[in-house]
Amino acid sequence: MMSTAPLTNRDRLVFQARRLFAENGYAAVSVDEVAAAAGLTKGAVYYQFKDKTDLFRAACDAVMMDVARYVDLSTMAESPHPLQEIVVGGGKMFDAYEAADARRLLLIDGPAVLGFEQWIALQEPVCIGLIAHAMGHLAEAGLLDDAIVPTLSHLVFGAFVQGALRIAIAADPQAASLEVRAATLTLIRGFLAGVTQEAQDRQP
């Protein structure tokens, strides 16, 4: 499940922070709570971390590592078609963001606590990178201008974020999950078909 490393106190603090922040939100969880849940006191926290946001950052990193493991696994290898690639990748993203800690830490509290730039820096290597990877294939195929790939990837990532959160608050998450996946499929497939047609119109 995890690396069988000795599971230091720092890991315990991160683990409990991750759990408590996911349950109650960053603002509603005190440093003492996290320390007590880990069987320690505040002194240990402020020795391992600079401040509360630093602890939050560490928890975000841990959650993001799980997301990265889950997403990367089954997408980078199997890429028969950019549509398949990005839709499968988006599906894996929705799966990964079904976890409560990923939603709460990485999507809700993240931007407010870390600031938007740090949040983007956190998301860039994993999810945005995945989308940019697929978009890069479109650019290689001449369907897209290379210059807008980063921006376009960011926009599509934004759509995925809202999709994941829409599933989270739905009364029927299972039905919402299907709806969101269908809508993303429609959006991406439509976009792909559109740019393909436009490229054909340019060079018949």
Add this chain to the structure above:
Amino acid sequence: MMSTAPLTNRDRLVFQARRLFAENGYAAVSVDEVAAAAGLTKGAVYYQFKDKTDLFRAACDAVMMDVARYVDLSTMAESPHPLQEIVVGGGKMFDAYEAADARRLLLIDGPAVLGFEQWIALQEPVCIGLIAHAMGHLAEAGLLDDAIVPTLSHLVFGAFVQGALRIAIAADPQAASLEVRAATLTLIRGFLAGVTQEAQDRQP
């Protein structure tokens, strides 16, 4: 500029809250600061508002009213084509979210402070509604399934949100603004062309 109503103390509190929250973020602004900036004390705040988040909510409402005024003005009327409609609407959204208070209150701190459901309820009548309006035209034209219009609108809204924030953190906001607008145009135009073609393929 505004309604020339007597400008009550409540308005002053909301105005200063809006300003300070935009400058320093929700967490870094104390209730006493807001009260002092309005020439009052904390007692006035807790008489007018239930708690700090209620004050924040009121500030968000004020900012959102400005956004709504700005967005609705020049989009609902002129709708020659769904592409024009949604792209012009998105452009107005980017203009509206260039204001620092709109970005910070409505896009960064909003979800974390209000919770995601309340945040969506705040965004729904204005920006998401605008997109859903344009998407509805596509559904009427048979290019889209009615059932996925709300979900699809939410996804596109997510893309616009990230676009607005991408402009905000860019080293060169002017250039970033052009890039984001170009990317949204590519995304929406591609999507429209794609669904149009698919509809034609279904019924030739």
Add this chain to the structure above:
DNA sequence: TCCCTTGTCATACCGACGGTATGATCGCCA
């Protein structure tokens, strides 16, 4: 005119929390 009510706000205060300073404990190594 007087009093009582209502709305509005200031003041004083409490508990909790983030953060710091300091001391205790343990392992390790010369």
Add this chain to the structure above:
DNA sequence: TGGCGATCATACCGTCGGTATGACAAGGGA
């Protein structure tokens, strides 16, 4: 063995969100 760095507990401070209470003015009825 003695000192040293790493790790953590304890005690403490300032600030902040929130509450309780009183002051004060405006109005209205007798």
